[in-house]
Amino acid sequence: MDPVVMNINGQDSPREVEEGTATFLEGKDSSRTAFLPCIISHEFFSLEVWRASVAELLGTAVLVFVLDTIVISSYQTKTETPNLAISFFIFPTLTILLLATFPISGGHINPIITFSAALVGVISHSRAFVYVLAQCAGAVLGALALKAVVNSNIEETFSLGGCTLSVIVPGPDGAITVGINTGQALWLEIICTFVLLFASVWIAFDDRQAKALGLVRVCSIIGAVAGVLVFVSTTVTATKGYAGAGMNPARCLGAALVRGGQLWNGLWVFWVGPAIACLLFYVYVKTIRDLPPWTEVLSKNGLP
Template sequence: MPRRYAFGRAEDATHPDSMRAALSEFIATFIFVFAGEGSLLALGKIYYKDTGTTPSELVVVALAHAFSLFVAVSVSMNISGGHVNPAVTMGTLLGGRISVLRAVFYWVAQLLGAVVAALLLRLVTNNMRPVGFYVTAGVGEWHGLLFEIIMTFTLVYTVFATAIDPKRGSLGTIAPLAIGFIVGANILVGGPFDGACMNPARAFGPALVGWRWRNHWIYWVGPLLGGGLAGLVYEYMVIPTEVPHHTHQPLAPEDY
């Protein structure tokens, strides 16, 4: 069959599908360059400034978070949608995917889970104080806030693209892996600067048990803003309006 080439029509430039496709390419390229180039800057931060973290330690932390989030999302996706993060819940709430009441239940459960985990860690490690998150030397609080907004945006955007989008198809099967990978990549970028939290519950549990509140507000405001923005962008600018929208459904991944 002969190949078909087409220049396209003038109206293609303003067609909603073209706009959504261009937006998708913009954000996808942003995610790639932010993680790739950012990792080089992070290594510079480690090697030439005192961050208290070596490159090998950073890789271990990134892998631990990526692997554990992959499992956490996998074991909860078919029951709760696999949020594991108040920022993800915020994104789905603003996107109209869950009700306000269910979001509140999720937030309470996520925070309690983080606190219990930190308490048990303190117990089994013979009273080692949880480390928590803070902005490193030479990095301002507002820089840390911007880091958290950007990194959480890329995380929640990935959640929407792989786990929520009605047109995801077979891509949904690798959603937990993709979500774990973006968290690991963001830790390699943001870890030397502000710890790369992206999750208010992840920050709150160790902060409460270890009583470490330095810069703590950043790890609430940044992720909630970034996650909410990602939910709004994907829901109202990427997902076609003609696709059926199953809202406020409990939990099956196909209705997430």
């Protein structure tokens, strides 16, 4: 997912944030050297970083436009299982966009990928800051593009395809609010985001797995896992009004800024939940980083 991990910079051993600066170590860092990548502020003036941020901006804009369109289309056509249709189309959409942006930026197009990469030392914090700003700006552009082409009635009915916890619908005694509470939504964000990081994104961060599987398979796994998690989150709640686990705070923010209204209710959940999941993922990575590969464990125990 990142140039440092999967070698998009054209180096045989891509472990440097910038040539001549701090080196990322593999599990044997002292506290001093482990902190060095976090303080590389000169990346703010790096043309390569800003060029990569443009790819993140455009990639996120396209992602938001396409995914929100898919959400609206799936519900507008009155599909029997709209959540299944949405999950199905997330897979190819996310896979293609990851492949498209990877050669330039490492293919994040999601603040949780960037944040977790910075936490585990894959990229510097300054690069992560620029990426997240670009992703949020791209999400707003994608939402603006969608708003410009959809009918105003559709925009209002489907909340521009954004992240919702609840919606207002007509009832026998007037308008009522249907959806899930913030506690349920927060737990779903934490769980689904952690599973996404654990089951797919970690493959991109791990050199051995990334090299063994190859770029296309890694991106496909991430797309497939994201699609499955959206389906699971909407199925277990089975509640109208809840859009499912966001797992991309920028996408939720873009629609909220452009559309507003109900999208602001509980927006913090789609930021706080993934942030907590990233911290849990960091603890997990730090816990297992010094463990030897399972094949070495078997070999030492005399097993085949």
